[in-house]
Amino acid sequence: MSHVEKEKKKLLNRLKRLKGQIEALERAIEEDRECARVLQQATSCRGALDGFIAEVIEDHIREHMIDPGTSRDDPRTVAAEELVEIVHAYLT
Template identity: 55%
Template sequence: MAHTIQGKKQLLTRVRRIKGQAEALERALAEKAECLAILQQIAAIRGAVNGLMSEVLEGHIREHLGATDLSQTQRDRDVDVVVTALRSYLK
C-alpha cells in the first residue's frame, strides 16, 4: 500500500478531522442540541468519511489496477478486492 504511505500525513489529517467531528457530535447529543445541528454534524461526518474513502480508493486503483506490469490474474484479483470493498462500504 505504497499510496497510503505516500499520502500518510494527508490521510491522518483527514482521520483526525473525522475524529473531531465525531467528538463534536457526541457532545451535541450529550448536551441535547437541536436536531438540525445534530443532522448537520452527521452529514459533515459522512462527507468527510466519503472523501477519505474516495482518496484511498483512488490511490489503490491507480497504484494496483493502473500498474502496467500486472498479469491478468493479478489484475482480476485486484478488481475483486476493490469490488468487495465498495460493496461493503455501500451497504
C-alpha cells in the same frame, strides 16, 4: 498497502479532522442540541468519511491499476482514470 505510505500524512490529517467532527457530534448529543444541528453534524461526518474512503480508493486504483510506464492514452489507463472520476463523483 504501500501506496498508503506515500499518502500517510494526508490520510492521517483527514482522519484527525473526522475525529474532531465526531467529537463535535458527541458534544451536540450530550448538550441536547436540536435535532437539525445533530443531523447537520452527522451528515458532515458522513461526508468526511466518504471523502476519506474515496481518497483511499483513488490511490489504490492509481497505484494498482495504472502501469506507470504506459501512456495516458492506453485504454486501461483511460478506464482507470474514468473509474477514479466515478468514485470521486459518488463519494465526494
